[in-house]
Amino acid sequence: MQMRRTTTPRTIRLAAIGIALASVTAACGSDDASSDGGTVTVYIGRQYGIEPVFEAFTEATGIEVRFTSGGDPELRERLIAEGENTPADVVLTADAANIELSAQAGLLAPIESEALTAAIPAELRSPDDLWFSLSRRARVVIYSTERVTEPPTTYAAVGDPQWAGRVCLRPSTHPxxxxxxxxxxxxxxxxxATEIVSSWVANDPLYINSDTDIYKAVASGECDIAIANTYYLGRLQTENPDFPVAISWPEQDGRGAHVNVSAAGVTANAPNPEGAKRLIEWLATDGQEQFAAANFEYPADPTSPVNELVATWGEFTADLGVVLRLGELNPAAVEVLSVAGYE
Amino acid sequence: MTLATIPTSTTTLRRRARSLPGWVAIVVVAGVVAAPVIVIVASILDPTTEVWRELWDTRLPGMIRDTVTLLTTVVIGATVLGTGLAWFVTAYDFPGRRLLGWALVTPLAVPGYVLGFVWLDTMQGPLGARAVRSIWLCAAVLIMALYPYVYLLARAAFRDQSAATVAVARSLGCSPWQAWWRVTLPMARPSIAAGAALVAMEVLTDVGTVRLFNVSTIADGVLRVWFGTGDRNAAAELATLLIGAAVLLIAVERLLRGRARYTQGGRAESVAPRRTRVGTTVAAAVAGWSVVALAVAVPIVKLVRWVGEARATGQTIAVEGDLGFHVTSSVRVAGAATIVCVVVGTTLAWLARRRGTAGQVVARTATLGYAVPGPVVAVGVVITLAALDRRDWLPDGVLLVGSMVGLIYALTVRFLAVSYQGVEATLAKVPPNVIAGARTLGAGPLRVAVRVELPLIRTGLLAAAALVAIDSVKELPVTLLLRPFGTDTLSVWVWRATSESLWVQAAVPSLAIVALGMISVAILQWALDRGAEVTT
Incomplete structure (x- = not known):
């Protein structure tokens, strides 16, 4: 290799210096206050369309909301690690198991609020008031309106051999x-439960890791029935009112359709616990309708009106009794799925 | 192994005595970068056998099978494709050679998960939703996304090779093919092996692409166990299995490199590209451009169409801040991470090259973050930094978790391997006699490093920087968990859309990521061309 005298082209050097300076400035400029009286900080698991809801809260109360979104388990690990130093005031999760795990890890403080206990039914809040549900998400049987006339009416019936090769399911990685x-x-x-899940597996289901794509697969004929959450249908029907997939509410003669929740709690080390409480109260009362409707979900407060489009799917019995136990039973569920060979 | 140093015999003892500060430096730097991985691995001291037994009875055999199948297929595919294309564009002259040479790097700009969901959507029609979710299509996507790592490093190695060496081989009676097989290829082997090692790590730790295709790898299993059962220990133990696999891979790479040292003495004239039979050239050019079409053109066309679709239906996901804001965030984060990675990587590689196998091993521990899935690194970093934060060691309650410094540190933990690998492979080619010469002339090691070695490895540094920049722009899990409030990058925007299965709404930020990647690729190409001029 020859070593002729060379200089780095000046542009590269300038660019490098520029980037270095920019990053140093960036690194120094990140000292935003975490406990400003007028701000509530939220750790939020995936939540579709939440921004307008938070904006409405700010408009109503003058309290700013800032949030960091991410997977629920990762955010919980962060909260555990941060301890007293956490900037988070509120934890808002997309399912009951994750908020209950946070509660068990001692990350949440009880909320004393008459407004909340009045609005949210006892089945949908932790017995020690550590967290409150804000909306209900139903997971149901869906079917093609073009090819299916008698869809299953229980979860077990999805494992009936008549549906062999005609079922779409979400992989077991999903909460x-x-x-x-x-x-x-x-x-x-x-x-x-193992028998039921095994019967699903015996039907050689097509696993699709997206509820939207599951709906589309039913529409396009890749499968005839599936299990999916209802609110995705709301989005699809907004695009196409004649979307050829409908809901079959399962277990209506028994415990009711499976329901999970979006839930929130105030963190044990919240810098702004008052603001946190006000946000959760507002989401459960004045903001309840908007919060649920933002994602075509059902309000947690049974007296709050249901979104117009969602109402067209009909009324149903929900399996509310189990919501508080979903967290505790989750590891068993993972084991059952594994043993049954569910992908 | 005895690969690293050829000590100048008379000075060995004195050098050993003087090398203590270097050892301290290497251990400290490697320790700081490796800390989050060590935190995760440490949990193995408290083993949870129950989960293991259940895993072994259920999913683990399948996970291992899928991981091995995917790893083998992708590494072999990417290595053959990358090396072949690199040789084609360096050794042969044909119309559009320079353009193809550049275009073949561009797949780097397309994140694997974007390529994955684009191809899933494209092939769903012809293949059906069931057949499209196969390990083979997943492997094809990963090969397209990852072969440029091999291509880049192999091409640089071929370019740097002296024509004289080949001429000597020919004069000793080798046919052109024999000369290639016995001289050219072995001389490029350290670079090809480094590229293949990068590909292997990317495959081992990928969790975004494999899930699209229902492929259940060990990395996927780590998240499955952890997030499904909340059992961090069991997940950490699985992650340790991955780290073990990575260590094995590195050892294999070293073995491949063997005891040989590949340096070039004297004036080097690169192999000049020559013309060959028209048929061969056309076939190779068609192959090259097809790869570019599949890995870059198809996704871009598809994404552009989705942007139009989202406009037409008026469906856009609400995000805070506009496109410019997200681009700025991405550039800031990736820029800072790149600088830190390159500086630390170079320092470490330089310190390690004089310190034998032990030095290599210590330095290598700093690169293990690349062998751990992103979400696991993210949590490891949070645990490490939060432990520091609780000691109140920074004034005025300034915290590392959720700060820009914390994020850049985390990205360094994740991507140091990329810069280290690149720098180390280049550094290995600096002839020891050049360094010895400079030392004889009275220059200290630091002066030699700055005045002799650094200029010689400049192209390698730039290549490494570009690779880290591209990786950082695409990176998701670490950025998601550690970013400061208000630092929403393009990849975070993609995540917010795709976690709700809104692929169409992810098109704008995905295109922006590709565009940023293209800029890095162009800078890289330009710099390599200049570098090539300098060394011939």
Missing amino acids: YTQSLVASIIAAEGEER
Whole structure:
């Protein structure tokens, strides 16, 4: 290799210096205050369309909301690690198991609020007031309106051999699948739950890791029936009112359709516990309708009106009794899914 | 192994005595970067056998099978494709050679998960939703996304090779093919092996692409166990299995490199590209451009169409801040991470090259973050930094978790391997006699490093920087968990859309990521061309 005298082209050097300076400035400029009286900080698991809801809260109360979104388990690990130093005032999760795990880890402080206990039914809040549900998400049987006339009316019936090769399911990595199986364990016991899940597996389901794509697969004929959350249908029907997939509410003669929740709690080390409480109260009362409607979900407060489009799907009995146990049963559900060979 | 140093015999003892500060430096730097990984691995001291037994009875055999199948297929595919294309564009002259040479790097700009969901959507029609979710299509996507790592490093190695060496081989009676097989290829082997090692690590730790295709790898299993059962220990133990696999891979790479040292003495004239038979050239060019079409053109066309679709239906996901804001965030984060990675990587590689196998091993521990899935690194970093934060060691309650410094540190933990690998491979080619010469002339090691070695490895540094920049722009899990409030990068925007299965709404930020990647690729190409001029 020859070593002719060379200089780095000046542009590169300038660019490098520029980037270095920019990053140093960036590094120094990140000292935003965490406990400003007028701000509530939220750690939020995936939540579709939440920004306008927070904006409405700020408009109503003058309290600013800032949030960091991410997976629920990762945010919980961060909260555990941060301890007293956490900037988070509120934890808002997309399912009951994750908020209950946070509660068990001692990350949440009880909320004393008459407004909340009045608005949210006892089945949908932790007995020691550590967290409160804000909306309900139903996981149901869906079917093609073009090819299916008698869809299954129980979760177990999805395993009926007549549906072999015609079923779409979400992989077991997803919390929705896990909490559904947890609810089946609660109702029918671990042994029977394993049988049911095994019968699904025996139908050689097509696993699709997206509820939207599951709906589309039913519409396009890749499968005839599936298990999915209802609110995705709301989005699809907004695009196409004649979307050829409908809901079959399961377990209506028994415990009711499986329901999970979005839930929130105030962190044990919240810098702004008052603001945190006000945000959760507002979401459960004045903001309740908007919060649920933002994602075509059902309000946690049974007296709050349901979104117009969502109302067209009909009324249903929900399996509310199990919501508080979903967290505790989740590891068992994961095991049942594994043993049954569910992908 | 005895690969590293060829000590100048008379000075060995004195050098050993003087090398203590270097050892301290290497241990400290490696320790700081490796800390989060060590935190995770440490949990193995408290084993949870129950979960293991259940895993072994259920998913683990399948996970291992899928991981091995995917790893083998992708590494072999990417290595053959990358090396072949690199040789084609360096050794042969044909119309559009320079353009193809550049275009073949561009797949780097397309994140694997974007390529994955684009191809899933494209092939769903012809293959059906069931057949499309296969390990083979997943492997094909990963090969397209990852072969440029091998291509880049192999091409640089071929370019740097002296024509004289080949001429000597020919004069000793080798046919052109024999000369290639016995001289050219072995001389490029350290670079090809480094590229293949990068590919292997990317495959081992990928969790975004494999899930799209229902492929259940060990990395996927780590998250499955952890997030499904909340059992961090069991997940950490699985992650340790991955780290073990990575260590094995590194050892294999070293073995491949063997005891040989590949340096070039004297004036080097690169192999000049020559013309060959028209048929061969056309076939190779078609192959090259097809790869570019599949890995870059198809996704871009598809994404552009989705942007139009989202506009037409008026469906856009609400995000805070506009496109410019997200681009700025991405550039700031990736820029800072790149600088830190390159500086630390170079320092470490330089310190390690004089310190034999032990030095290599210590330095290598700093690169293990690359062998751990992103979400696990993210949590490891949070645990490490939060432990510091609780000691109140920074004034005025300033915290590392959720600060820009914390985020850049985390990205360094994750991507140091990329810069280290690149720098180390280049550094290995600096002839020891050049350094010895400079030392004889009275220059200290630091002066030699700055005045002799650094200029010689400049192209390698730039290549490493570009690779880290591209990786950082694409990175998601670490950024998601550690970013300061208000630092929403493009990849975070993609995540917010795709975690709700809104692929169409992810098109704008995905295109922006590709565009930023293209800029890095162009800078890289330009710098390599200049570098090539300098060394011929």
